[in-house]
Amino acid sequence: MKGTYxxxxxxxxxxxxxxxxxxxxxxxxxxxxxxxxxxxxxxxAVHTALHRLEEKAFLQSRxxxxxxxxxxxxxxxxxxxxxxxxxxxxAQALRSQMWSLLPKAVLKTI
Amino acid sequence: MKHTPPTLIKKMLRWFVNVDFLEEIEGDLDExxxxxxxxxxxxxxxxxxxxxxxxxxxxxxxxxxSHVAHEVVHLVFxxxxxxxxxxxxxYALLNITGLAVGLVSFMLIMQYIVFEQSYDTFHTRGEDxxxxxxxxxxxxxxxxNSSRYAGNVPAMGPxxxxxxxxxxxxxxxxxxxxxxxxTTVTYRVNDRILYNxxxxxxxxxxxxxxxxFSFPIQQGDRHPLTEPHAIALTxxxxxxxxxxxxxxxxxxxxLEIDNGERARYTVTALLQDVPANSHIRFDYLISYATIxxxxxxxxxxxxxxxxxxxxTPQAANNPLTIDTKPLLHKLYGDxxxxxxxxxxxxxxxxxxxxxxxxxxxxxxxxxxxxxxIAYAIIAMAWVNYVNMFLSGSLERAKEIGIKxxxxxxxxxxxxxxxxxxxxxxxxSIALSVLMLLLIHPSVEAWxxxxxxxxxxxxxxxxxxxxxxxxxxxxxxxxxxxxxxxAQPIQALGARVVRSAQGTGMKAGLVYFQxxxxxxxxxxxxxxxxxxxxxxxxxxxxxxxxxxxxxxxGTTDSAYAGHVQAYKERLQAYPFIRSVSFxxxxxxxxxxxxxxxxxxxGPSIDDNNVFKLLVDQDFFRTYDVRLxxxxxxxxxxxxxxxAVIINEAALSILKFSTPAxxxxxxxxxxxxxxxxxxxxSNYNHHYLxxxxxxxxxxxxxxxGGFVTLQVKPGHDAAAIASAKRELATLFPDAPFEYExxxxxxxxxxxxxxxxxxxxxxxxAIAIVIACAGLFALAAHHVQYRTREIAVRKVFGARTAQxxxxxxAKYVRIVLVSAVLGSVITFxxxxxxxxxxxxxxxPGAGDFIGPLLALxxxxxxxxxxxxxxxxxxxxxxTLAHG
Numbered sequence: 001m002k003g004t005y006x007x008x009x010x011x012x013x014x015x016x017x018x019x020x021x022x023x024x025x026x027x028x029x030x031x032x033x034x035x036x037x038x039x040x041x042x043x044x045a046v047h048t049a050l051h052r053l054e055e056k057a058f059l060q061s062r063x064x065x066x067x068x069x070x071x072x073x074x075x076x077x078x079x080x081x082x083x084x085x086x087x088x089x090x091a092q093a094l095r096s097q098m099w100s101l102l103p104k105a106v107l108k109t110i
Numbered sequence: 111m112k113h114t115p116p117t118l119i120k121k122m123l124r125w126f127v128n129v130d131f132l133e134e135i136e137g138d139l140d141e142x143x144x145x146x147x148x149x150x151x152x153x154x155x156x157x158x159x160x161x162x163x164x165x166x167x168x169x170x171x172x173x174x175x176s177h178v179a180h181e182v183v184h185l186v187f188x189x190x191x192x193x194x195x196x197x198x199x200x201y202a203l204l205n206i207t208g209l210a211v212g213l214v215s216f217m218l219i220m221q222y223i224v225f226e227q228s229y230d231t232f233h234t235r236g237e238d239x240x241x242x243x244x245x246x247x248x249x250x251x252x253x254x255n256s257s258r259y260a261g262n263v264p265a266m267g268p269x270x271x272x273x274x275x276x277x278x279x280x281x282x283x284x285x286x287x288x289x290x291x292x293t294t295v296t297y298r299v300n301d302r303i304l305y306n307x308x309x310x311x312x313x314x315x316x317x318x319x320x321x322x323f324s325f326p327i328q329q330g331d332r333h334p335l336t337e338p339h340a341i342a343l344t345x346x347x348x349x350x351x352x353x354x355x356x357x358x359x360x361x362x363x364x365l366e367i368d369n370g371e372r373a374r375y376t377v378t379a380l381l382q383d384v385p386a387n388s389h390i391r392f393d394y395l396i397s398y399a400t401i402x403x404x405x406x407x408x409x410x411x412x413x414x415x416x417x418x419x420x421x422t423p424q425a426a427n428n429p430l431t432i433d434t435k436p437l438l439h440k441l442y443g444d445x446x447x448x449x450x451x452x453x454x455x456x457x458x459x460x461x462x463x464x465x466x467x468x469x470x471x472x473x474x475x476x477x478x479x480x481x482x483i484a485y486a487i488i489a490m491a492w493v494n495y496v497n498m499f500l501s502g503s504l505e506r507a508k509e510i511g512i513k514x515x516x517x518x519x520x521x522x523x524x525x526x527x528x529x530x531x532x533x534x535x536x537x538s539i540a541l542s543v544l545m546l547l548l549i550h551p552s553v554e555a556w557x558x559x560x561x562x563x564x565x566x567x568x569x570x571x572x573x574x575x576x577x578x579x580x581x582x583x584x585x586x587x588x589x590x591x592x593x594x595x596a597q598p599i600q601a602l603g604a605r606v607v608r609s610a611q612g613t614g615m616k617a618g619l620v621y622f623q624x625x626x627x628x629x630x631x632x633x634x635x636x637x638x639x640x641x642x643x644x645x646x647x648x649x650x651x652x653x654x655x656x657x658x659x660x661x662x663g664t665t666d667s668a669y670a671g672h673v674q675a676y677k678e679r680l681q682a683y684p685f686i687r688s689v690s691f692x693x694x695x696x697x698x699x700x701x702x703x704x705x706x707x708x709x710x711g712p713s714i715d716d717n718n719v720f721k722l723l724v725d726q727d728f729f730r731t732y733d734v735r736l737x738x739x740x741x742x743x744x745x746x747x748x749x750x751x752a753v754i755i756n757e758a759a760l761s762i763l764k765f766s767t768p769a770x771x772x773x774x775x776x777x778x779x780x781x782x783x784x785x786x787x788x789x790s791n792y793n794h795h796y797l798x799x800x801x802x803x804x805x806x807x808x809x810x811x812x813g814g815f816v817t818l819q820v821k822p823g824h825d826a827a828a829i830a831s832a833k834r835e836l837a838t839l840f841p842d843a844p845f846e847y848e849x850x851x852x853x854x855x856x857x858x859x860x861x862x863x864x865x866x867x868x869x870x871x872x873a874i875a876i877v878i879a880c881a882g883l884f885a886l887a888a889h890h891v892q893y894r895t896r897e898i899a900v901r902k903v904f905g906a907r908t909a910q911x912x913x914x915x916x917a918k919y920v921r922i923v924l925v926s927a928v929l930g931s932v933i934t935f936x937x938x939x940x941x942x943x944x945x946x947x948x949x950x951p952g953a954g955d956f957i958g959p960l961l962a963l964x965x966x967x968x969x970x971x972x973x974x975x976x977x978x979x980x981x982x983x984x985x986t987l988a989h990g
Contacts, residue, residue, distance in 0.1 A: 026138035027138050042165040066137075074134075075138075
């Protein structure tokens with residue numbers, strides 16, 4: 001069984017899917033991630049992350065409408081699942097908890 | 111205008127990507143493409159499309175459950191292929207043997223070619239090394255400049271170093287036999303002679319020799335050639351002299367060397383043997399200091415001192431542009447034709463053909479010819495393979511049809527046929543490697559060189575052959591697989607289907623094979639005729655029943671008397687007809703050359719004439735014809751000022767008839783002579799070269815060779831008595847003899863070898879071509895069985911059927927012969943220009959091979975044709 005561990009890139013993609021809500025598919029996710037992180041990301045990497053997240057049941061997908069710009073091909077639209085949302089929450093909670101434990105001295109040096 | 115993404119890449123995507131992911135990926139890529147077209151332009155969009163298409167190809171997106179891939183993985187195709195081949199054993203055997211023979215021939219020739227090309231590549235900084243060649247600027251009587259020497263003059267090396275800033279270092283060396291045509295090495299312990307034999311294969315070399323050239327020192331002094339009378343031996347020569355003594359015991363030993371006079375030399379180093387691919391070859395090196403003198407260093411006219419220089423890396427790029435005029439002006443003043451030129455060390459073996467080359471080179475033309483043969487033979491083998499495959503596949507039309515109906519895709523069939531090709535190619539490659547390893551030792555022995563073992567050592571060889579073979583196998587495997595798999599399902603219905611695409615190609619390939627076979631065959635005939643012509647030609651000198659003995663070396667005060675005694679004693683034997691001393695005998699190198707003039711009379715053009723020292727019996731012993739005058743005689747006291755010239759020298763000296771030359775005075779170098787005779791242009795050297803102009807001067811006992819003319823059948827007795835007499839008169843001289851016919855023909859060794867190679871591969875080419883034709887004919891007849899039957903029913907006789915069936919093959923041979931004759935004619939005319947005396951290719955050279963090839967072809971196709979025409983037509987028609 002693949003673990004529920006969430007990598008950094010996966011976390012960002014998962015968040016992007018969440019943000020895009022009903023319009024999350026390869027191209028839009030890539031644009032969203034690029035916009036927020038400022039990194040250049042290949043579509044292949046986005047696909048890989050999306051499919052891995054789907055395998056972990058954090059995402060579910062369906063086919064959307066076809067369009068001319070897509071050469072008549074349908075979009076594969078992703079939506080975040082309850083489990084996915086829970087994992088994101090857990091990740092956030094973990095971070096806040098650990099943040100709160102940082103001593104003041106450390107925060108000052110930065 | 112709407113742009114579309116590159117279709118080729120799209121196709122690749124569809125090929126590789128799993129259907130489950132394809133739509134999404136394609137769609138996303140397309141969408142991004144369209145975005146980029148508007149934002150960045152079409153080229154940027156295309157480029158990114160390509161990049162990202164590759165990036166989407168990840169393991170999980172790949173096709174997984176494709177049947178073809180699945181079956182490839184499980185080796186189903188190999189199994190099927192093996193079964194198919196097992197079912198048709200004859201076909202498989204013919205294919206595999208044909209391919210293996212072609213492969214072996216190819217690998218062998220390539221191995222040899224790479225060896226020849228590897229000459230002198232083992233020296234460190236070899237690309238900076240150049241030989242300085244010497245050009246006297248003199249022409250011979252044919253009008254060619256024949257005075258370009260591989261050697262140079264002793265004075266040149268130091269001057270080069272001084273005058274040319276690009277010259278880093280130079281080395282000079284000279285073969286030991288340049289001074290006296292005689293060198294022996296004697297090893298003596300307590301007055302007991304343990305080794306005593308002539309040893310011509312050595313150089314006087316200066317101490318820079320081992321610095322410039324990479325001939326590693328195995329043992330001994332790091333600078334072994336500094337002191338006078340020092341000698342460095344190669345490992346194998348040392349073993350010859352000392353047996354299996356330890357290297358440490360050899361260093362410091364004393365050897366006696368007789369090079370005109372006997373002296374003692376100290377062994378200072380042991381060298382590794384000279385690699386087979388070195389054009390500089392020697393058994394030992396003696397320090398140049400031994401012969402060095404101020405007078406020799408100033409000598410600027412003795413062009414037998416090999417001089418090599420090392421340029422600085424900057425200058426080595428462009429040594430041909432170096433201006434040597436000021437330097438030559440300094441040495442020779444203004445009034446001369448002399449020039450020098452630089453030859454890159456690594457190009458000498460293939461491209462330099464000067465006088466006095468250190469070892470026989472091979473012409474780049476020969477190598478080219480061999481390369482063409484190599485590729486032609488392997489191509490023929492592959493052609494056979496393709497043809498047999500195409501023919502064989504027609505029988506399998508049913509199999510292909512059924513497979514297609516059962517759902518095979520074209521990819522299935524291609525993979526299946528490819529698998530069969532792979533099996534056949536693998537087996538034949540394995541077989542050929544095995545064969546190559548088996549014959550490798552005998553090839554080495556035959557060529558007389560240590561060839562590096564294939565596949566292991568020489569990377570260049572491995573690459574060239576490996577890539578050629580891989581490419582060939584890929585094409586010959588793929589091409590028929592593609593054609594055959596394209597056969598329509600209708601193949602199932604029709605009884606026989608012609609593969610229309612294959613037929614034209616097939617015919618073309620057969621023509622190609624026969625043209626190659628004919629060219630190689632007729633070339634072999636012409637090469638053979640040229641060799642026979644040279645060996646059987648009237649040389650103007652009699653060589654049979656003449657035995658040549660090395661003359662004793664030491665020329666002390668007793669020498670002349672002992673020589674006289676030796677001659678008299680030998681001539682007393684009834685079976686020895688005559689005995690003659692000469693400085694060089696036919697077939698041996700002529701050492702001394704110079705410029706001739708007339709003392710009075712017309713001025714003479716530049717020239718280069720060789721001198722030969724002979725005694726009074728030379729002309730009688732060799733049956734050399736005198737056109738005018740008399741032979742030498744020991745009765746005149748002034749005979750040492752007499753000279754006999756040959757016809758070539760006669761025309762250089764501008765005498766119109768032999769009689770006119772008699773009693774005229776001429777000068778050779780600074781020596782003045784009176785012409786007492788004119789001899790015919792006998793071929794002192796082999797017929798590949800022109801007859802050298804010669805002046806023959808009198809010397810009753812020149813060092814060099816003693817020739818015995820023996821009564822036929824008394825060779826053994828003559829040799830025994832010559833040995834006995836030599837031992838009593840010259841106890842230190844080793845006795846070594848040769849039959850002059852044999853030693854003369856040694857000059858033809860290279861061309862003999864070339865002839866054998868061409869003949870051998872001609873035979874292989876013919877066998878391959880005929881094997882292919884046999885298979886083709888068998889198949890051709892097979893699918894016309896019905897036609898033959900119908901013709902017979904309508905009254906055709908067996909003879910008619912056979913004629914009709916074989917006519918096609920006769921036509922192939924005839925057309926190929928015409929094409930091939932043209933190619934051979936031009937190629938061979940080119941080749942024959944290497945020979946001063948050459949045959950002219952004539953109709954006979956082509957008719958012979960044509961008839962032979964026709965006969966062989968008819969024999970090859972006869973069996974299937976005759977068998978088919980004898981068949982009972984009723985049976986054929988009834989049973990199909």
